[in-house]
Amino acid sequence: MTRDGKIRVMLVDNHQMVLDGLRAVLETYDEIEVVAASSTARAALELAPSVRPDIVLMDINMPHLNGIDCIERMKRQVPSARILMLSMHDSREYISTSIMRGASGYILKDVSTAEIVTAIQTVAQGGTYFSSGVSEALLDGGxxxxxxxxxxxxxxxxxxxxxxxxxxxxxxxxxxxxxxxxxxxxxxxxxxxxxxxxxxxxxxxxxxxxxxx
Incomplete structure (x- = not known):
């Protein structure tokens, strides 16, 4: 976190409108500072060491390098960073693989802004967070x-x-x-x-x- 106690967040999503929307909304919260936004996972990996995010809020489906494959690399680049996946997919495979790779949370893109902020706060404090649809997918035996x-x-x-x-x-x-x-x-x-x-x-x-x- 910054000296003033703000949670440093990096956004990673290949849709510019999503990045712009998330940044605009998150920056209305005093406790959050968006330190970077990247449209590709590879660019995020290069940028992360210099901006030192506390939380990386990252999409899964991105070109060249997807979000799940980026998790371990990101944690090597910035070991202190915690990864929070933001996706439209509630697939058990995506969710469980994200967890195994080291993600601290997984939330769906259709959740409210308030829930995204809650997820960021929870993960930044060392906890894990899964939105309701994700929890149901994990509990569903198929x-x-x-x-x-x-x-x-x-x-x-x-x-x-x-x-x-x-x-x-x-x-x-x-x-x-x-x-x-x-x-x-x-x-x-x-x-x-x-x-x-x-x-x-x-x-x-x-x-x-x-x-x-």
């Missing part, structure tokens, strides 16, 4: 989301988890590879999981099996 998958999507997910390629899945289910790829995209969208590794982990954790064909 069963509710799994029910949203069709029987065919369930089968594709199980086969993906077993290590089958699109070609192998297509042959087994007697569908085209393009259809398999469409199912994979729909599964990722419904479950909020971006990677094949994440899908595999999800299927194992939820003990999914092939449906009766």
């Amino acid at each position: 069963e509710k989301k799994a029910r949203n998958l069709s029987a065919r999507e369930n089968d594709v997910l199980v086969m993906v988890a077993d290590g089958n390629s699109n070609r192998e899945i297509a042959a087994r289910l007697n569908i085209s590879e393009a259809t398999v790829e469409t199912h994979r995209k729909n599964i990722k969208r419904k479950l909020g999981i971006a990677t094949t590794a994440g899908l595999t982990r999800y299927a194992i954790e939820n003990q999914l099996h092939l449906s009766d064909q």
Whole structure:
């Protein structure tokens, strides 16, 4: 913090309107000082050592280097900085990976300004903060989301988890590879999981099996 007790905040988001909006709002709070704003994670890494932020409020989806991959690098650059993720995604995979990488909090972009400030204050004092939607995603064991998958999507997910390629899945289910790829995209969208590794982990954790064909 600065000598006058203000929390030094760095903003990282590739949308300029978001950066401008956050800066304008946060600077209305006497206890917060926005010391820098960057539109890329790489630029933020270069800038951080000179501005020494207490809190890095960072988006996930950014070009070249995403926010999650930036967490460990940022903490190496400024070990005292605490990372607070600000994202539109409530994916369990994104949230848990952010935590494992060293983030101290995760809040959704649709929360109120007051909640963002509360999150900044909480994390700056050494605590952790997760907005309500994030907490629900962490507590959700996945069963509710799994029910949203069709029987065919369930089968594709199980086969993906077993290590089958699109070609192998297509042959087994007697569908085209393009259809398999469409199912994979729909599964990722419904479950909020971006990677094949994440899908595999999800299927194992939820003990999914092939449906009766």
